Amino acid sequence: MGRPARSARVAEPLFSVGEVVKKLARNEHQLKKPEPRKEWWRTSQDRLSLSFVPDNVIGRESEALLLKDTLDGLLKADRGGAVYVSGLPGTGKTLTVKRVLGEVGCRSIWVNCASQGEPRAIYGTLCDRLKGITTSVSTEANLIATLAMKGEKTILVLDELDFLITRDLSLLYAVFELPKKCTEAIVIGIANSVDLPERLLPWLRACQSVPVVFPFRPYTSDTIERIILQRIEKDVIDLPAVKLCAKKTAAVNGDVRLALDVCRAAIESMKNKPSRPNSFIAEIVRIFESRGSVSGLRRTMENLPIQQQVVLCSFVSKLADQKQKEATLGSVYDEYQPMSLRAGTSSLTFGEFSNICSSSLTQTGLVEVAEAKLVKRKSAGRSPRRQLSLASPRTKLLRLCVGE
Ligand SMILES: Nc1ncnc2c1ncn2[C@@H]1O[C@H](COP(=O)(O)OP(=O)(O)O)[C@@H](O)[C@H]1O
Ligand SMILES: [Mg+2]
Secondary structure (H helix, E strand, C coil), X not given: CCCCCCCCCCCCCCCCHHHHHHHHHHHHHHHHCCCHHHHHHHHHHHHHCCCCCCCCCCCCHHHHHHHHHHHHHHHHCCCCEEEXXXXXXXXXXXXXXXXXXXXXXXXXXXXXXXXXXXXXXXXXXXXXXXXXXXXXXXXXXXXXXXXXXXXXXXXXXEECHHHHCCCCCHHHHHHHHHHXXXXXXXXXXXXXXXXXXXXHHHHHXXXXXXXXXXXXXXXXXXXXXXXXXXXXXCCCCCHHHHHHHHHHHXXXXXCHHHHHHHHHHHHHHHHCCCCCCCCCHHHHHHXXXXXXXXXXXXHHHHCCCHHHHHHHHHHHHHHHHHCCCEEEHHHHHHHHHHXXXXXXXXXXXXXXXHHHHHHHHHHXXXXXXXXXXXXXXXXXXXXXXXXXXXXXXXCHHHXXXXXX
16 A cells, blocks of 8 residues: 655744744733733732821812911011911821922921920930030020021921920920020921810910911811822722711811721721622721721820820729720829829929810810719809710720720
8 A cells, every 4th residue: 555645835923033022021011011900909008008298288288388378477477476377187287388388488397396305305306406406405595506606597496386385385385486596496286186276375465475376177078089099000999988077087087097097907908808799888888887986085095195194094994994985084083194194294283184074185186074963962052073984975985995
């Protein structure tokens, strides 16, 4: 049998060599290219962190403009001046002041009062920063001499001014009176206590050292929504979920840090889910329910000046002892005194203690102060005694303080 006849035709290749090379290169490129959605999630998470510095300060345009005008005016004048920026935590005070300082073109020294060992240490810190060297303890007189020696206007920013609240507020008065003693000084005080201007102003008015006051109101849900959208990439979180987060934050305390935190946590948890639904709404609700409201409360407490934190602790300690939700001011003050000694804070008089309870702490919504009905009857003839209680919707606070 003869062999089958071979075809004389040469088989044509399926691809040319050039095409194969191109195809391989294309495959390799596709393998290297990161999945875009993952990239967006990562950059969005980075941009939602508190260390991220945004391009614009959203919703504070008028405050920034007014502050810049005020500082420009003070820089041209042949005298010093003072500015007081007040508002609840997370309302953009620090960010706005930093942004405006970048525009005014004047030397400025920034001190965070929370990081000073004790309130009067600010004089030493300011002197050191002015001189660029570390010196021994300085006084107000040293600071005035150093400023005068420099002979040019200097903006002194005292952030977290609440930490300078001492027993008699004298340090705070001295800070705002500094420009009267030293024409080179422009003082900017930034504080979280919303009632501080009212407490300071009568005295400062009497001394004719009234600062220009800039109140920063809590953010509305619209502004919070814009701040979130500025930071997330390509609708990584869908709009209804962003709106919900903004609304819930505005309802808790308007602290934009809460909204940024919840969004970051929502992305973290969604990216680890095997099946990813399109909407973040359920996740946002879950995070607010599990920790959102508690972390809002915790943040409010952490941001209180140290003396107010001690007052709050003594109140909670008293309640934990009595297993009740109410206590008289006097009995809490008894608890407060040894606690304040242990904490190393200067002790408040009963009047100051009572003031803090009925103004600052009441404003945070953490406690309520009311006339004591039962006690009133017993103390007939004397002024009615007052009674502290936890603000009713916030009973979680008790659990939080006692449990942690
Ligand atoms: N208007 C805003 N636009 C963009 N980011 C903001 C704005 N306000 C606050 N933030 C961000 O929220 C965080 C808290 O702001 P901050 O200025 O420190 O508040 P405050 O000093 O009032 O406590 C910062 O990370 C800041 O970048
Ligand atoms: Mg601040």
